[in-house]
Amino acid sequence: MTSKLVLRGENLSREFISGDTTVTAVKNCDVEISANEFVAIVGKSGSGKSTLVNLLSGLDVPTSGTVTLLGRDLSALSEKEMAELRARHIGFVLQKDNLIPSLTISENVAAPLVMGGEKLSSALERAREILGQVGLGHRADRWPSEVSGGEAQRAAVARACVGSPAIVFADEPTGALDEENGKRVREIFRQLVAEQGAAGVIITHDMDLADEADVVITISDGETSGRVVKGA
Template sequence: MTASPVLRAEGVSREFGRGETVTKVLHDCHLEVYAGQTVAIVGKSGSGKSTFANCLSGLDRPTGGRITLLGQDLAELDEPRMARMRAEHIGFVLQKDNLVPTLTLEENVAAPLIMSGVKLSAALERARAALAEVGLTHRARSWPGQVSGGEAQRAAVARACVSEPAIVFADEPTGALDEENGLRVQELLRAMVKERGAATVIITHDLDLAAGADVVATMTAGTLRAAGRVF
């Protein structure tokens, strides 16, 4: 690809603790993700894949290396600017839907837009349109506690995509669902992201979920590998 990557990680490492108690979780990880591309990072529990995703999305800071998103070095952003970057350019779909129980589904989906400065009325209108895309028009004013797990996760997909993000991180997005609902959420996520031309990073131990990705990378003991080689 000749275009610049949406996301680039160069030599990323992450350590926890100090002195003799240091635990090295990530070791010199490299990754590039381009617009419209889906990258799946697979690995066993404890392999470091979620830690890597947290670093890539600015939820955590690496101990070493460099991460750039849309050409911006994340190390140069203080927390308020990083929070704005996440609100405007990053979508998240987690294993648990993480919907705010005191907000309706449409209010939950509108939240990223409101955080980035969109007026309430416009944010709610866009939220209802996103919910319609995932088949939840009839649930727009329901509370999270009133919907099924599959419906809640579909709302989470709508929330991740409503702000037209440059990249979506999906960490075990179907892990808490049965097979039927998992497949539906998987299909909706791919369709919505593809329509918007966003990049996608999927964190999973499910090889079936990873099979639809353009690139599959394997995290083993903190080292990222793809196609049998170290990045």
């Protein structure tokens, strides 16, 4: 079976200039990710994981190289086109500060659906359903300031997945979670990838999460190596 290519990064480099030194955070990386693939990105702190994911998801622009996401060359998109692509097809979980403080937990989770044109009432209904799946049904009406860090992280995962995006990027989504809640979050990602044909690109130090991935990309000093395809 050949799966549909969702994301391709070609010869990607990203340099940061601070003072008179240049840091090459990502160096000549090639990445290919298909639908139905759950990809874990692993590597030491400072190795370039977040930088690489920011480039692949269009949050940052490479110094050189190209990113093709869902068949579109990201460098050719206007800001508006990029925003639309993001709202419709991409889910994100950042390392922290994911939620909008002036919206309740359920409103935060419903937001991508509402932005995509869905009616508020049905969006909130779907939000409550997915919140239940991550064990947060009882927190739906709270404000982000009234939930714990781990609960906020799970709500962010729910929001990233609620609109059935073609691809979800997550930076350490289980970092702040205990065993049971980490398992719930892994379950949500697995469902999204296995049942809905999405691609999942997840930075993690969580070996249970990496073990569940189909592909493990290792990054060291900005260079990727070993696209290890499990079960191949």
